[in-house]
Amino acid sequence: MKKKKTIISIVGETATGKTEAAFQLAESLIEKKACAGVDIISADSRQVYADIPILSGADVPDGFVKKNLPGYLPFLEKGLVRLHGVGILAASEEWSLGQFQEFALKLIDRSEIKNRSVIIVGGTGLYHTQLFQTEDRLRVPPNTELREKAEELSVEELQVWLSQVDPARFERMNESDRANPRRLVRAIEQGFAKDSEKPDAAKIKSYNHKIIGIRRESSQLQQNIGDRVRRRFENGAIEEVEKLRKEPSLASGIETTLGFENIGNFLDGEITADECVRSWTVNELQYAKRQRTWWRPIDKVEWADDVKALNMYTEPIC
Structure with a gap:
């Protein structure tokens, strides 16, 4: 064999x-x-x-x-x-x-x-x-028309929509997922997918x-994260965000990238450069904690x- x-x-x-x-x-x-x-x-x-x-x-x-x-x-x-x-x-x-x-x-x-x-x-x-x-549902492609419609709806309205499209899926969701509009929209998208849109799972080798x-070590990780955020802030991240904020539409993956919102607040004059770096660093540390929690039981x-x-x-x- x-x-x-x-x-x-x-x-x-x-x-x-x-x-x-x-x-x-x-x-x-x-x-x-x-x-x-x-x-x-x-x-x-x-x-x-x-x-x-x-x-x-x-x-x-x-x-x-x-x-x-x-x-x-x-x-x-x-x-x-x-x-x-x-x-x-x-x-x-x-x-x-x-x-x-x-x-x-x-x-x-x-x-x-x-x-x-x-x-x-x-x-x-x-x-x-x-x-x-x-x-199968993992490989359902994004539905642009559905996502545009979903942007106009509140979390509560998305919950109702999903409960109608796929009630079993909605019942299985925990409270965190039910409060997350992105996950609700993706679940609705998957619920509407036709069989022809779902690639053959049997082809996966x-x-x-x-x-x-x-x-x-925790202390080393904190140092690494702090240093890296400072380098990104000083070496081009500001210019990247500034340019992207002029675009007519952005993918959700862009807007939720760590640092994007912090730099946006800095560009709007709501926080200082040091405050931006500190808040961004805190977000990165929180993300690291979530990653650690994610992998721990595996x-x-x-x-x-x-x-x-x-x-x-x-x-x-x-």
């Missing part, structure tokens, strides 16, 4: 060095000639946007150049390493879990044919845990999915306290 291909996910809180770890592991695989190349897939729902590389923290190493392959979204390449899913969308385009799944699985299937290793890295937990799930978690994660510890995972995925 043919051995299943192993797909590595690198997860953890923001500012723990996940991206650095992914590139280090990729170079190690190439040095050992374990594969014909490495595809790194970004599992970050904000770094997909081309207009916010600084705000979203899309830390791409020097030397990568943009490339195109027929039938695939543009990617970045340096030597035998390719980086996918960074800077591929315009500011008005929406991006969902289902779209990520379809995008990533297509790359993974191709990598198996081409003898390339795959590393998935990023802070959006659902992208990792749901990647190989076969539930079976892979060995190994999840590696990178973690840092037993499948193998935690590494140091980036170099990832070298031990080179052999199993060759």
Whole structure:
């Protein structure tokens, strides 16, 4: 029986060095000639946007150049390493879990044919845990007309709408989800989807999915986050937000990117530069806490306290 291909996910809180770890592991695989190349897939729902590389923290190493392959979204390449899913969308385009799944699985299937290793890295937990799930509703594409109509409705009206479209789904929702307009709209969207809009789940191949978690001491993580926010604020994030606020419409992923609202308040003169950095830093720390809480109960994660510890995972995925 043919051995299943192993797909590595690198997860953890923001500012723990996940991206650095992914590139280090990729170079190690190439040095050992374990594969014909490495595809790194970004599992970050904000770094997909081309207009916010600084705000979203899309830390791409020097030397990568943009490339195109027929039938695939543009990617970045340096030597035998390719980086996918960074800077591929315009500011008005929406991006969902289902779209990520379809995008990533297509790359993974191709990598198996081409003898390339795959590393998935990023802070959006659902992208990792749901990647190989076969539930049809995950892959329902966004419905622009429905979303425009939903923008005019209150949370209470969205709740009523969902209870009519998919009462069972509404009953299963917890209070937090019922109060979240984005999740209500997505559930309505999925409830309206026709069978023809739901890709065949049977086409999803079976892979060995190994999840590696990178973690840092609390004090070090706080320092990393504070330093990173300050760098972004001083090196282009303000200009990114200023430019985007002139656009007629923005994707929800842009408007909810950490730092966007804080910088907007700064540009409006409501807070000082120092207050902006402090409030943005607090938001990032809260996000890190949510990420930590998200991963804590998932037993499948193998935690590494140091980036170099990832070298031990080179052999199993060759």
